[in-house]
Amino acid sequence: MSSTLAGAFGIAALFVAVLALVFAVQALRAQSGTAKAVTELAATPEPQQQAQAQAQPEAKPGTVKSELRRLSRELEEARTELRETLQHLAVVRYDAYGEMSGRLSWSMALLDDNGDGVVLTSINSRNDARSYAKEVKAFESDAKLSPEEEEAIDTLRKEASPTLGNPDHQ
Incomplete structure (x- = not known):
C-alpha cells in the first residue's frame, strides 16, 4: 500500500x-x-x-x-x-528658555515640492507647553516666524535647489 x-x-x-x-x-x-x-x-x-x-x-x-x-x-x-503632498521634513530642536535643558522645544517644517505647507512649533517650559502652526507658501509665511522656524524652512529651501519646485524632478 x-x-x-x-x-x-x-x-x-x-x-x-x-x-x-x-x-x-x-x-x-x-x-x-x-x-x-x-x-x-x-x-x-x-x-x-x-x-x-x-x-x-x-x-x-x-x-x-x-x-x-x-x-x-x-x-x-x-x-x-x-x-503636492507634504513629503519634505526638517526639524530644529532647541532650548527655548534658559531654565530648561534637553532641547525639548522644536520647530518642524512640512512642505511639498512647491515649498507650500506648514511649520509646527512646540515651546516647552517647566510649567507648560505651547504649540503653534503657521502656513507656508513658496517657502514664505505671512505670520512672523521665529529664528528656529526660519531655520527649518531654510533647510528645506537649500535642499530644494535641485529637486523641490522643479517640475521635471520625478
Whole structure:
C-alpha cells in the first residue's frame, strides 16, 4: 500500500512540475511581449506619445498595449499628485528658555515640492507647553516666524535647489 501511495505522490508531483513549466513558458512569452511594448513606449518622447495615442485607434481592452497606456496615464497622475503632498521634513530642536535643558522645544517644517505647507512649533517650559502652526507658501509665511522656524524652512529651501519646485524632478 505504501508503494502505491508513493507512486500517486510521484505522479502528482510530476503533474505539478509540468503545470509549473507551462505557466513559466506563458509568463516568459508575456514578459517578452511586455518588454517590447515598454521599450516602444519608452523610446517615444512624451509629446509624440500623446499625439500618437490620439491618432491611433484605442487598443482592445485587456491587451498589453492598452494596459501599458493605462498604467502610463496613472503613473503620470500619481507623480502630479505626489508633487503636492507634504513629503519634505526638517526639524530644529532647541532650548527655548534658559531654565530648561534637553532641547525639548522644536520647530518642524512640512512642505511639498512647491515649498507650500506648514511649520509646527512646540515651546516647552517647566510649567507648560505651547504649540503653534503657521502656513507656508513658496517657502514664505505671512505670520512672523521665529529664528528656529526660519531655520527649518531654510533647510528645506537649500535642499530644494535641485529637486523641490522643479517640475521635471520625478
